[in-house]
Amino acid sequence: xxxxxxxxxxxxxxxxxxxxxxxxxxxxxxxxxxxxxxxxxxxxxxxxxxxxxxxxxxxxxxxxxxxxxxxxxxxxxxxxxxxxxxxxxxxxxxxxxxxxxxxxxxxxxxxxxxxxxxxxxxxxxxxxxxxxxxxxxxxxxxxxxxxxxxxxxxxxxxxxxxxxxxxxxxxxxxxxxxxxxxxxxxxxxxxxxxxxxxxxxxxxxxxxxxxxxxxxxxxxxxxxxxxxxxxxxxxxxxxxxxx
Amino acid sequence: xxxxxxxxxxxxxxxxxxxxxxxxxxxxxxxxxxxxxxxxxxxxxxxxxxxxxxxxxxxxxxxxxxxxxxxxxxxxxxxxxxxxxxxxxxxxxxxxxxxxxxxxxxxxxxxxxxxxxxxxxxxxxxxxxxxxxxxxxxxxxxxxxxxxxxxxxxxxxxxxxxxxxxxxxxxxxxxxxxxxxxxxxxxxxxxxxxxxxxxxxxxxxxxxxxxxxxxxxxxxxxxxxxxxxxxxxxxxxxx
Numbered sequence: 075x076x077x078x079x080x081x082x083x084x085x086x087x088x089x090x091x092x093x094x095x096x097x098x099x100x101x102x103x104x105x106x107x108x109x110x111x112x113x114x115x116x117x118x119x120x121x122x123x124x125x126x127x128x129x130x131x132x133x134x135x136x137x138x139x140x141x142x143x144x145x146x147x148x149x150x151x152x153x154x155x156x157x158x159x160x161x162x163x164x165x166x167x168x169x170x171x172x173x174x175x176x177x178x179x180x181x182x183x184x185x186x187x188x189x190x191x192x193x194x195x196x197x198x199x200x201x202x203x204x205x206x207x208x209x210x211x212x213x214x215x216x217x218x219x220x221x222x223x224x225x226x227x228x229x230x231x232x233x234x235x236x237x238x239x240x241x242x243x244x245x246x247x248x249x250x251x252x253x254x255x256x257x258x259x260x261x262x263x264x265x266x267x268x269x270x271x272x273x274x275x276x277x278x279x280x281x282x283x284x285x286x287x288x289x290x291x292x293x294x295x296x297x298x299x300x301x302x303x304x305x306x307x308x309x310x311x312x313x314x315x316x317x
Numbered sequence: 318x319x320x321x322x323x324x325x326x327x328x329x330x331x332x333x334x335x336x337x338x339x340x341x342x343x344x345x346x347x348x349x350x351x352x353x354x355x356x357x358x359x360x361x362x363x364x365x366x367x368x369x370x371x372x373x374x375x376x377x378x379x380x381x382x383x384x385x386x387x388x389x390x391x392x393x394x395x396x397x398x399x400x401x402x403x404x405x406x407x408x409x410x411x412x413x414x415x416x417x418x419x420x421x422x423x424x425x426x427x428x429x430x431x432x433x434x435x436x437x438x439x440x441x442x443x444x445x446x447x448x449x450x451x452x453x454x455x456x457x458x459x460x461x462x463x464x465x466x467x468x469x470x471x472x473x474x475x476x477x478x479x480x481x482x483x484x485x486x487x488x489x490x491x492x493x494x495x496x497x498x499x500x501x502x503x504x505x506x507x508x509x510x511x512x513x514x515x516x517x518x519x520x521x522x523x524x525x526x527x528x529x530x531x532x533x534x535x536x537x538x539x540x541x542x543x544x545x546x547x548x549x550x551x552x553x554x555x556x
Contacts, residue, residue: 124458151464161459165477174473175463220459227464 075099076231076264081120081130083113083286090116091127092286100230103263105273105294108283109309114266117283118233121264122146122153135230151179154224158236160216162208168195168219169204172226180227187226194222198252214245221252232256234265268313274298282306344522345529355512356533362429362498362508367491369434374441379471381446392442399439405500408432412504429501437494444490448483449475488545492538509533 076098083091090113098104106114119125121132123139123146132139137149162171172191176182182190195201198218200211208216217237224232234253238246250272257263257276267273273280273294280297282290282305290297290306301307345352380392399407411432415423452475460470499510507515513526520526 119458122462124461147461147464147466150462153462155459155462157455157459159455161453161455163456163460163474163478165481175460175465178469178473179464179466223463233462 075133075135076121076262077133078117078121079131079133081117081127081132083116083120083125083127083129090286091120094130094286094288096281096288096291098262098264100262101260102278103257103261103265103276104279104281105277106264106266106281106283107268107270107273107309107313108289112283113286114283115235118155118235118264118266121233122150122155147179151175151227152229153231153233154227154229155233156217156220156224156235156237158240160208160213160220160240162216162220162223164208167205167207168200168211168222171208171219172223175223176226191222191226194225195219197225197255198222199248212245213241214248217241217245217249218252221249221256225256231262231264234263234267236266236268238267238269270298270310270313282309284309340525341522342525342529344516344520344525348516348520351516352509352512352529355507355509358426358507358512359495359498359509362426362433362501362506363491363495365430366433366437366494366498369430370437370441370494371487373434373438375445375476377438377442378445378449381442382449396439396442399436400443402436404432404436404497405503407436408500408504411435425501425505429504429506433494433498433501437490440490441487444483444486445479448479448486451482452478485545485549488541488548492541492545495541496534496538 076096078094078096078098081091081094082089092113094113094117096104106117108114116125120127121134121139123144127140131141134149134153137144139146139149162168163174166174169188169191172194173184173187176187176190177184192201192204195204198221200215200218203211203215203219208219211219221237237253238249241249246269250269253263253265253272254276265272265277277294280292280294281288282297282301282303284305290301290303292302297306298310301310377392377396380388381396383389383392408429412423412425412428415428415431449471456474456478457470460474461467465473498508501508502511502514505511510530513530517523517526
């Protein structure tokens with residue numbers, strides 16, 4: 075369970091997060107959407123301590139992110155993250171990308187880590203690409219390796235930061251399919267995305283952010299059929315006009 | 318003119334006019350073991366300067382990227398100081414300062430080695446820092462997000478990629494170090510140039526000896542810079 079308690083953050087004088095409150099329960103899938111610069115990605119970074127914040131606290135499974143005595147490395151092992159630009163390590167094969175953290179952070183035997191990695195690659199449908207380097211893979215394949223890399227640490231929570239927005243249209247589906255499968259296995263997921271079809275299919279809750287605030291939250295159908303705020307209406311009309 | 322000046326002191330005093338004689342390369346042949354011994358010393362000094370400089374330079378570079386303000390300020394000051402001084406001054410300084418510090422005279426080779434390592438570390442540190450900063454922040458974030466610690470992320474993710482980008486600059490700097498080792502001459506290290514100088518004092522064959530030294534330096538430095546160039550080309554074609 076993730077409890078975001080009154081979190082505020084400033085970059086210098088600019089307020090990026092303004093008193094965010096949110097509770098995400100186990101097995102829930104929460105989609106965060108909103109215009110760029112609304113603080114979505116920053117909020118994700120705060121959840122696993124990649125960014126600090128000045129006010130409030132975030133409690134992940136009972137552990138405070140902001141508490142100085144918290145072992146952030148340990149905490150992060152429990153929170154997988156997938157990035158917009160994949161961020162695979164270009165000097166390592168797909169397999170090495172996946173096994174690095176299990177071997178070095180969890181001290182798992184190399185052979186065991188590789189066996190697990192092959193199983194994960196199978197799950198995301200690219201077992202045959204295990205020995206290729208990121209530069210030799212398509213965008214969709216790279217993002218699926220990145221998902222496998224995050225899953226290799228067996229996290230309880232997965233964060234996705236616009237996982238499909240750097241992909242060519244024909245590759246979006248293969249990544250979304252993996253994410254939908256993951257959601258159906260009961261993974262707790264927080265997904266920043268504009269893929270409203272994904273939201274419709276698996277989201278338990280949709281949060282609409284603007285200007286560092288949560289301006290609207292709803293179960294999926296309610297949000298699409300009847301957005302309460304003008305800002306959300308405007309945003310949705312633009313998303314669907316493009317899509 | 319040719320025989321005046323500091324470097325040529327040993328052979329020029331009291332000899333009067335330069336006699337123009339034919340080239341006699343035998344002087345090289347006859348003194349080859351001694352000259353090669355000097356060349357070996359040059360290689361040793363260069364290897365120590367490059368190896369030690371890289372190691373210490375990496376530490377300094379990481380310290381310069383530290384978020385702790387005191388470490389950052391202290392290391393930044395040290396690097397700027399060293400990069401502002403001529404190498405020959407640093408060599409002299411260690412040569413005269415170390416005996417005071419440790420209470421006994423220091424062997425000239427050791428003194429030169431320490432001076433070179435510290436001086437080159439400052440230069441390497443800036444190359445390495447730039448290399449580390451050339452790697453996108455997302456790489457560090459991705460690595461941290463999997464639960465690896467900051468030092469682990471540096472070691473396994475950032476530095477290997479940074480090193481690859483840095484290799485041309487590091488090779489270029491290494492060639493410069495190889496040439497600069499001749500400055501150890503001033504505190505009496507019998508490196509390559511000093512060896513030739515000693516032979517010259519005995520045999521008075523400056524032209525042949527210093528030409529030979531020049532050719533050897535040229536061959537090594539030129540081939541190294543060719544290798545560097547090829548590496549850069551290969552890197553560019555890969556991207």
